[in-house]
Amino acid sequence: SAVISQKPSRDICQRGTSLTIQCQVDSQVTMMFWYRQQPGQSLTLIATANQGSEATYESGFVIDKFPISRPNLTFSTLTVSNMSPEDSSIYLCSVDRSNTGELFFGEGSRLTVL
């Protein structure tokens, strides 16, 4: 199984500020996926981060709001920009190491925006 660590595990932020979440994987992976899990809701894919190319965003998510970096095959960051209370959520990083559809997840970053 992959070891995935996310930082921060939780944070409380003020409206209008930005927060960057880091995701470190213990081995090289082609694609990294960023999901959001709002309170009482399912996991929603924000974007797929590919090394060496622009991230692919899902409908309803835009790069200006959720810029993603993927500098190498073991690391990615997701920034939540100009936050509002509606951005309060758990943000999850995940990888599919074997291209089988089995995703390994980080522990998540719980974000509260006041």
Add this chain to the structure above:
Amino acid sequence: AQRVTQPEKLLSVFKGAPVELKCNYSYSGSPELFWYVQYSRQRLQLLLRHISRESIKGFTADLNKGETSFHLKKPFAQEEDSAMYYCALRERQGGSEKLVFGKGTKLTVNP
């Protein structure tokens, strides 16, 4: 649009009773389906996938294309099965792929 539906938000059974968590999907291609589980204070993890046709922790799930269902079953529930269960559909489109999750069912197994 592809969709995964889990009609039950909450499911409560007694230890030793059978349990079935429902999942229906909508997909125009050949579906690949998964069940993921999240135990308390643990990460979301894969429980089983339909391609493997395996039984994990006593759980099985059969893909029924006619009914577009992938229900998760266990004949005798245990207290340690209490968790959040998510059904997921692997979508492939134009060289990209992603997992689409249902809203989840919280299973509580009472002693």
